Amino acid sequence: MAVNDECKLKFLELKAKRNYRFIVFRIEEKIQQVMVERLGEPDESYEDFSACLPPNECRYAVFDLDFTTEENCQKSKIFFIAWSPENSRVRSKMLYASSKDRFKRELDGIQVELQATDPSEMSFDIVKGRAL
Numbered sequence: 001m002a003v004n005d006e007c008k009l010k011f012l013e014l015k016a017k018r019n020y021r022f023i024v025f026r027i028e029e030k031i032q033q034v035m036v037e038r039l040g041e042p043d044e045s046y047e048d049f050s051a052c053l054p055p056n057e058c059r060y061a062v063f064d065l066d067f068t069t070e071e072n073c074q075k076s077k078i079f080f081i082a083w084s085p086e087n088s089r090v091r092s093k094m095l096y097a098s099s100k101d102r103f104k105r106e107l108d109g110i111q112v113e114l115q116a117t118d119p120s121e122m123s124f125d126i127v128k129g130r131a132l
Helices: 005-017 046-051 090-106 124-131
Strands: 022-028 033-040 059-068 074-083 112-116
Touching (some): 005 022, 005 033, 005 059, 005 090, 046 124, 059 090, 112 124
Parallel strands (some): 074 112
Antiparallel strands (some): 022 033
16 A cells, blocks of 8 residues: 555644644545545634544544643644544445554654544543553
């Protein structure tokens, strides 16, 4: 599975310049390549991010979470989310599962990984709990 250069470029912008809150990636099966599907603006929320994951198709995504620790320190962590809903096509689930590790290696700076098959598995509370 090839990774489009834009994926790495936009991820670096998210990581270094914080130009985006999140990025959603999809595999273009016809050309066997991971592509950028959507870029989230810095002021978009976690709810905006969740809403753009299709209910019956797999996606990869990264989300830059800002949070405050118990010691009142401002921090941020970059999450990698493998979205694979139960009702997506079996072939699609297999394709995303088999290329996930290679794609993730292309994105240097991922701090937390999350697998989700249902929106409840990636609720904001779960994500925030994994960050702390």
